[in-house]
Amino acid sequence: MTKATPENFTALLDLQRRDTRMTSLAGSLKTLQQEPELVAALKRRQAAINTARQMDGRKAELEKSASETAQKVSDLLARLESNRARRDAGGSAKEVSALQRQIDSLVTQVEKARTQQAAAQRELDAFTTERAAVLPKLQAADAEAKRLVAATQEKGAAMQAEHQQLVSERDAATAAVDNGPLVARYERIRTGGHAIRTAAATRSGPLCNSCGSAMSPAEVNEVEADPSEVSTCPSCGAIFAG
Template identity: 70%
Template sequence: MTKATPENFIALLELQRRDARMTHLEESLKTLQSEPELVTALKRRQAAVAKAKELNTQRAHVEQAAALAEQKVTDLLDRLEKDRARRDAGGSAKEVSALQRQIDSLTTQVEKARAAKAVSGEKLDAFMTERSAILPKLQAADAAAKRLVAATQEKGAAMQAEHGQLAGERDQYVTAVDNAALVSRYQKIRTGGHAVRVAATTRTGATCGSCGSTMSPVELSEVEADPTEVSTCPSCGAIFAS
């Protein structure tokens, strides 16, 4: 049987409080990166980055189409000017007639090329207008995600620092219990299962402060029979430290 004084029990509860905080920090650190708000923000940022890349690709295609249309007009006008110069320089009737037919054809091509250039320009203007409207939203999603990531990292660093402090101070709180048998029993209860659990608690009458179960009158009488005797909750196994 394990005996303990009120002072032992008070120190044990303080140890339990700090151990519970350490466990909470460990669990929080594991799930920190999967917090719904952060996950949602990162998904939005991922979608924003993908959309931005898509817009850049589209912009390159539209700008290239506009540049090709403009170059085609320039090339046709250059050919037209040369053919007119050759026609005006004179020659046989057959040569002049052939040049005129070529000039007429080039003139038609220039008109079509200019129309295509105008369409390409309109498409480029429309795309740039759409891009200008979308980009701020993409940038906002990116900035929001970066802020949340930074906040999460800061939060994680603070929790790690607190956990490290608690871990570094734990031995002195174990020593403060000043009851090796009580501490040994506490440790076995705390880590003896599949997961770390509450190993010391208070009670209010017949009600356990850890699991909330209510003891029967017989169980309560056994617990209260000897205040110095270390007793545990019949349901969860936590040590009653008060």
């Protein structure tokens, strides 16, 4: 049977508190990047990036269309001015007639091109207004995601630092128990299952404060018969250390 003093038990509970915190930190660090709020924000950010790219592409298309229609009008006006100048310079009746037909055709083409230019510019202006209204929302989604990422990284760094400190102090906490057999039993219980579990706990009368189960009167009497003898919870196996 393993024996222990009240001081041994007090130090063992301190070790358990440290180990519990270490286990909690390790678990939290593994799932930190999967926090629902962060995951949702990153999804919104990616959707915002995709939308911004699509809008940039559409803007480039509309700007190209507006530029091309404006250039077409400019080219047609230049040809129209040249033909008018040639017509006004005189020539045979046949030449003047041919030039006039070209001028009439160019006038029609200019009007059509101007209509196309105006339509292209209206579409560009409407899209520019729509884009200006949407961009702040996209930027806000990006900023919120970056804020949460930064906060998560900061939180993770703090948790990592605390975990490393607890790891570095564990040998000292173990030595402070000053009871090799008690520590060995504690470690077997803590790491003996499929996962790290609570290996030392207090009790409130018949209740185990680790698993919450209640002992029978006979079990309580057995536990209390010799306070220096190390006893465990019949249900979860944790050492009663207080």
